[in-house]
Amino acid sequence: MLDLIILAIVAVVIISKLFSILGRSDDDFAENNKMDPIIEQLYKKNAASREKVDIEIVSAIEAGLPQNIRDVFDNIRKKEPSFNADTFLKGAKAAFNIIIQAFAKNDKETLKNLLAPSVFKDFVSAIDARIAQKQVLEKMVVGINEIEITDADLSGDTATIAVKITSDQVTALKDYLGNVLDGNSSTAVTNQDLWIFTRNLRKDKVWFLTNTNST
Known part of the structure; x- marks a missing residue:
């Protein structure tokens, strides 16, 4: 009988602790000066585990890169702790699509916000030449x-x-009558491009495209 009473008391204590924990954030735990020693130990262990997982995720993404690139990324993180290869590549992928579409649509304003001045000048020259000849560029990243x-x-x-970006693109240059001068509007072609992005970590909010090469 006494054993049952003891078990019941232990159960009540455990349940009360669980209810006190539910609904609280990690910050609530960290700021709680009266935290039960056992719960506090578990919290610290869990926080350390989460931090280790975060580090391992970043490391896993960059693990396949050469050591010299990883060293550069480590130095970038000293200036901008939030930097990681995964986020950068997502941004580069989005920029690739946006820039190609903007170039095809003669959208100089969008290009100006994403290209370095020298690259922007080259893109504008190509756009102006196309407009002068009344040509239309149809280009889409499939x-x-x-x-x-x-x-x-x-x-x-x-x-x-x-x-380095390998993509399938549909490209067709047409005259003002709609006749295809170059490319094919119904066939996707595999392209391999090398794009170089540059950013002043102190001043710039975006990575600017500073060079393009087709390989």
Whole structure:
């Protein structure tokens, strides 16, 4: 009988602790000066585990990169702790689609916000030449098959990252009558491009495209 009473008391204590924990955030735990020693120990252990997982996720993404690139990324994180390869590649992929579409649509304003001045000048020259000849460029990225970082550098506050992008694109240059001058509006062609993005980590909010090459 006494054993049952003891078990009942233990159960009540455990349940009361669980109810006190439910609905609280990690910050609530960290700020609770009266935290039960056992719960506090579990919290600290859990927090350490989460931090380790976060580090491992970043490491897993960058694990396949050459050591020199990983070293550059580590140095970038000293200036911008939130930087990681995964987020950068997602941004590069989005920029790739946006820039190609903007170029095809003669959207100079969008290009100006994403291109370095020298690259913007080249793009504008190509657009103006196309307009002068009354030509229309139809260009669409059907899919990006592969995107990978091939090089990286950090000079002062300026970071530079080279990205190789393999994509399937539909491209057709037409005259003002709709006749196809180059390309094919119904066939996707695999393209491989090397784009270089640069950003001043102190001043810039975006990575600017500073060079493009087709390989």
